[in-house]
Amino acid sequence: MTPPLPLPAECPIAYRFSAISGTGSDTRRGEEGRERGEGGEREGGDRALPGGYIESVELDPFVERFALTTSRVVADHLATGVSVGDLADSAGYSPFHFSRLFAKVFRTTPARYVAAMRFHRAKELLLEHDFPVIDVCHEVGFNSVSTFSRRFSQAVAVAPGELRVVADHLADSEIQPFTLGSLASGTVTGRVVFDDGVRARLRDDLVHREPLVWIGAYPQPVPLGRPVSGVLRRGQGEFLLPVTPAAPWVLATAYAASTDPMHQLAAFKPLVAMHPGPVRPGDAIRLEFREAMSWEHPVLTALPSLARG
Known part of the structure; x- marks a missing residue:
């Protein structure tokens, strides 16, 4: 089992992990967050976020390491999917305590962050290549083109195919x-x-x-x-x-x-x-x-x- 990320003696950004979760050493594992739907996110399954977001400037080394490690795990699994439980395992904490710290640092839930990174990668593929939308859909871990297109449109404010039209318009006019x-x-x-x-x-x-x-x-x-x-x-x-x-x-x-x-x-x-x-x-x-x-x-x-x- 991966050992928990070590805590510094003092955390100058106002929140130590123990202060957020109630303990810094709980390694219990549950199935919370392992259920995922199309694209790796449980629709309607996110909790309300706690207040007190950590400012993303001059981070404590522990928090920066947590953020970098977590984002790399997400980036490595865009096509296959990664659950809250998987991410918690990589950091060495229970899904509940992991989610509490994640929300403070990333200002969103793990499921929504994973989806956001998938849609950002989809934007890159749509703009850099001439791949059909269905190929981009599968490349970022969706099986249903209709589900991908609907959720992409909600997140990006334009449909996947329309994004290329916007890019062409920008190339021609300011x-x-x-x-x-x-x-x-x-x-x-x-x-x-x-x-x-x-x-x-x-x-x-x-x-x-x-x-x-x-x-x-x-x-x-x-x-x-x-x-x-x-x-x-x-x-x-x-x-x-x-x-x-x-x-x-x-x-x-x-x-x-x-x-x-x-x-x-x-x-x-x-x-x-x-x-x-x-x-x-x-x-x-x-x-x-x-x-x-x-x-x-x-x-x-x-x-x-x-x-x-």
């Missing part, structure tokens, strides 16, 4: 700033901030034209599915974002205006920002961008498609 949603529902004011590292990555665009910045309001703290509202703007500065109680999580990504369609729609380690807690109308926030870590939840939404309504 997307223009726009607002998604009504300002009458209430707004959040904010400021986009780039540090030296982000400015270095966007250097060419900062000289010739401002990079594109997408800011969206989501029902959950991960960029999954169609946002309820959003703003596409250029560069740093202030913004006004429509918000509703149904979508209190503000997530953002930025890329050079000259970026090719592949990297706009399926970027690896994109520039991202997130407000650490849910927002309400009238709030003022600051979004500081950074490069996403390799294990973080991918930006699944095909954001350029939202400009077409």
Whole structure:
């Protein structure tokens, strides 16, 4: 049996594993999470997430190792599927205690993360190759094309075949700033901030034209599915974002205006920002961008498609 990942003496990110799960040494194994449906996820089987997400910057070495190890196991089993029990076994913990820590670090459930990584890989295959949708479906572990297409559309906000149409449109024309949603529902004011590292990555665009910045309001703290509202703007500065109680999580990504369609729609380690807690109308926030870590939840939404309504 794989030994549990060791705990550091102190965890500066506010949560030690024992504080999350009640114990750091429970290695009981159950069948919880082993049932999986099409594509490796039990539909309707996810629990409500606990509060207090761990910030994904300057992680404690234990948490970073946990995240990297878990994401690698997921990446190695995209085609065959991996359950919560399998992931818990790889870390040396019970499914219950593993899921508690996972939710704190990844801001979603294990089943939803596995599905997100599958759909991100499907986006890469659709954009890099001319494979039929049915081949992509099977490559990422789905047996039913209809199930794959339905869930892909929910996660990415466009159908698998339409993603290529969006890419062709981006290759022919440049997307223009726009607002998604009504300002009458209430707004959040904010400021986009780039540090030296982000400015270095966007250097060419900062000289010739401002990079594109997408800011969206989501029902959950991960960029999954169609946002309820959003703003596409250029560069740093202030913004006004429509918000509703149904979508209190503000997530953002930025890329050079000259970026090719592949990297706009399926970027690896994109520039991202997130407000650490849910927002309400009238709030003022600051979004500081950074490069996403390799294990973080991918930006699944095909954001350029939202400009077409």
